Amino acid sequence: MTSIKLMLLTVAGVGLGLSACGGTPEGCGSDTWSSYAEGFFADHCSQCHGSGFETYSLVVGDASSIESAISSGAMPAEGSLSSSDKSRILDWIACGEPE
Ligand code: HEC
Numbered sequence: 001m002t003s004i005k006l007m008l009l010t011v012a013g014v015g016l017g018l019s020a021c022g023g024t025p026e027g028c029g030s031d032t033w034s035s036y037a038e039g040f041f042a043d044h045c046s047q048c049h050g051s052g053f054e055t056y057s058l059v060v061g062d063a064s065s066i067e068s069a070i071s072s073g074a075m076p077a078e079g080s081l082s083s084s085d086k087s088r089i090l091d092w093i094a095c096g097e098p099e
Pocket residue numbers: 041044045046047048049062065066069070074075076077078079
């Protein structure tokens with residue numbers, strides 16, 4: 001069961017990466033850490049994680065666990081993201097976390 005779930009997540013992750021980046025730079029949009037992601041983590045994660053995701057280097061260092069926690073729906077715990085918020089932050093990660 002767990003491995004099927006992981007496989008699906010991997011497929012979804014690859015699909016996301018391709019659709020988000022697909023060789024066209026404009027596919028990745030203009031979201032950066034300072035214009036968008038910093039506020040996202042402050043709004044949705046800091047109430048529990050404190051300063052754990054406060055800086056760019058902390059988030060980039062943990063990007064793969066963050067990506068799987070968000071895409072699986074495990075995080076934010078006790079909360080939820082709209083599907084547009086969810087795909088926007090996952091796109092930012094898939095596009096290489098522009099600073
Ligand atoms: C309501 C509190 C709460 C919120 C909000 C929350 N977290 Fe968590 N998070 C936790 C707790 C508690 C743990 C450790 C226990 C666990 O793994 O469930 C955790 C663990 C994690 C982990 C490590 C475990 C794993 O699955 O790899 C990551 C990564 C994570 N959170 C990311 C996030 C992100 C990103 C957000 C914002 C989108 C977020 N969390 C929002 C409470 C929260």
